[in-house]
Amino acid sequence: MIALALAVLLALPAAGRKKVNLLQSVGIRYLSAPETFTTYDRLQKTIHDYAEPGYLEYKSSKAIADHLAANGFTIEWGVAGIPTAFIATYGSGKPVIGMLGEYDALPGMSQDTSTVDHPLVEGACGHACGHNLLGTGPCAGAVATAQWLAEGHPGTVKYFGCPAEEGGGGKAYMTRAGCFNGCDAILDWHPGDGNGVSLTTGLANVRVNFTFHGIPSHAGVSPWEGRSALDAVESFNYMMNMMREHVPMEARIHYIISNGGQAPNVVPATAQVVYYIRHPKAEVVMDIFARALKAAEGAAMGTGTTMTYEIVNGNYEKLTNSVIAEVMNNSLQMVGGVMLDEREKAYCAEIMRNSGWEVDLSNFEEYDKVVENGFSGGSSDVGNVSQMAPLSSMRVCTCVKHAGLHSWQQCTIGGTTIGTKALINVGKIFYLTAVQLMNSPKTLEAAWAEYYAARGHDFKFVPLMGDREPPFDYCKGK
Template sequence: MELDTVTDAVEARREELTALARDIWEHPQTAFEETYAADRLIGVLAERGFDVEVGVGDVETAFVARYGEDGPVVGTMGEFDALPGLSQRASATKEPIEAGGNGHGCGHNLFGVGSLGAALAVADAIDAGLEGSVVYVGTPAEEAGAGKVYMARAGAFDDVDAVVSWHPGWYNAPTKGSCLAVDGFEVTVNGESSHAAASPEAGRSALDGLQLLNTAVEYMREHVPDPVRLHYVITEGGDAANVVPPEATGEYLVRAPSRDLVDDVSAWFRRAAEGAALMGDVDVEVTKISGIYGVRPNETLGDAIRETMGDLGPFSVDDPLADDLRESLGDVSGQLEELDPDHRDRARDSAYFTEPIDALDAGEVGSYSTDSGDVSQIVPLGRMTTATWPVGTPPHSWQAVAASGSTGTEGMLYASKAIGGTLLRLLTDEELRAEVVAEFEERGGADGYESAMPDDADPYELLGVERPDFEPTLEADPAAAGAADDD
């Protein structure tokens, strides 16, 4: 079966997928509250005959949709959460739709639908005689809350042979690098309030406890291995200077390339918190609010993605808005630094840079963290970026929101084809599958995976979000899905 099978299937749904991405863009919801997007995506999958399990890992908007029987199982992931405060029109000037409202600044409206296009295309190929199954894993709360961690530990990826995923960006390339594992902690300190001038001896300052812990963290920085990163903020430090603060809270992150190193430094951090409690004569409570793994790369899958992109070739975006958005970014030479000089010259002169290129991060550990890390510990994970945004567009910018609701859909359809094509290759090429699995095993396999989150962690409670009442309509039609009420 050829790549054409996939590209034709995606092109046949061009309008449907484009409209769906725009619709989700128009209904931006943040972590764990993304009922609109989840409903739309589930609706399309259910109507196409996918078996859908909703509420995976006890997360209401998390779902796994499966098509096909027997044979190898390949999968893709779809994110769909938005960001707070990034509301923006699909225009080339900064202009919110709703001041302070949510917006798709990371292009996750494209992310969810691009992966959907791939899953639907592979389902078509299965109908046409291809042996195997395809799984679409709907993964909420990437921007905050680490939804995939709860899905991973609930077994959502256990019977999948390989997953191919992507992220919006401004070039077309596989992602071959790793990134940092991270632990997040909330620290609550309880002391004793009193008048700061009249009776300081009667008080015990919760803020002092926090400051002592922060001082410890500063000293720790000198003696942790080089790539470890420690950051903190005080989220509550008291209300008035003449009152000894009875309660104070802070948030802390520990990052390192390996899970083991994060565990070690986190254990030291907990001991430091005990020390701060002793020194300040206060109670210190440490709650773990996040714990994720770094990404384990799979270069074999990266190469397969690169080959598929090479077969697809570049694409074009013909929309004056693309040029205007590109111009609004001003000088992007900093972002272009990562390209080789030839590509840099061509990218500099165009609104969109769409020729497929080799991975820019092979062998590197990126200074970021993603909940895809946990997925990559359980199943071979291939990742890629496609050019949904004008050259040099930073994620979480208003330009990224504008492009995600307009000129970005061409790059999204490209992602559908690149993912779909790579999944098709995995299903038809037993040797490739074996190589992908061999690399995964060589890098440690799945057996050592143990979620870094405590068993009783409640994602809603940890993020301070109310659990939504979510009952999917299972309808692909927007009116039936409730869109009409929202406008």
């Protein structure tokens, strides 16, 4: 009965009436309560201080999963064979709305919550990308949605605990394992220096380690005995730099020589170069990669060395969905920006002054009115997820202007009540989006029509990194 009443109200043209109704619903009441603020404030600050890096987020993932379990969610641990990945589910049947959460920290970015660059633990990890909030915001949204479902509405909400976003590609492995199959829509966000929904796609990419194996010898006494692995790396790079002219213009190719030998007087037995290949389409990335492989084989042949390679990470481009984005934007307009009190304003102003920036805090309260459609040269493992169901992303303000992500300023502000306010906003926007989608089969139908128009009906996800194991050790010791 309640579902019918809401559905009728949602169908009414009077936007004001719809707005008032949803903003008085159970999930918003829950997320607006002072005790809810205290709960999530504690949770995000706990994860901020754990600051565990990719695939080692044991305590952080457990803290979020425990909270969801305490709110009636069923937890499936260790999905995709990853100990710190989980799926929390509440409700039953269609539609299924997914919410993505992350909780990995960045090596070397430890930071307390003071107004200067000051590590909490010298040399340790820190949440300089705001993933202490990225994980807890959707968690709050999922709990709110569960409360709405508990009133008797049909549908399912799933929280996806996704590890190792920072270079570990957790979601690529979760997508490969089928974790996101069956979702009708998926909601995603990232901390940032503003509030807005975006249709920005980003680039597909692969990260590949090419390792060459030669024969060591004394570079002065008996160089003819040796075969230089570094020669192979240099020959390979030369061919790749020639190739730049003959790949599609949108492609980006960059590399570092991660091992060029130990000393000039020893012919290097081993050398390694790490490549990123990017393009707006995953199939083009894989075409360029196949050509790069030929160049690497040629370099090995010509220098009398051998070559091995490893695709460490592979991400599809993000497939955006304007239908879900519109609903998300509608929700963001209802919630608005992040409102700072005088104490929080003074704190942020001091951080800006200490950083040498002119004080301007307008970005917290302002929010984009329309869905933006920009360009990003970056890549994200969310791209893989977006291939499986209509997905929309947004950003909510967690940081002062100029700082950007992966900065001590993001880390310090994210660990305060300002971060908590932002994550509560995320929870509200996700909740409002989920409820609107659950109430409108027509909207989901339109979202899927757009998805099929882009992907076709028989799309099969082919993981760009093949069948390799997740790089579980990539942050060990950090």
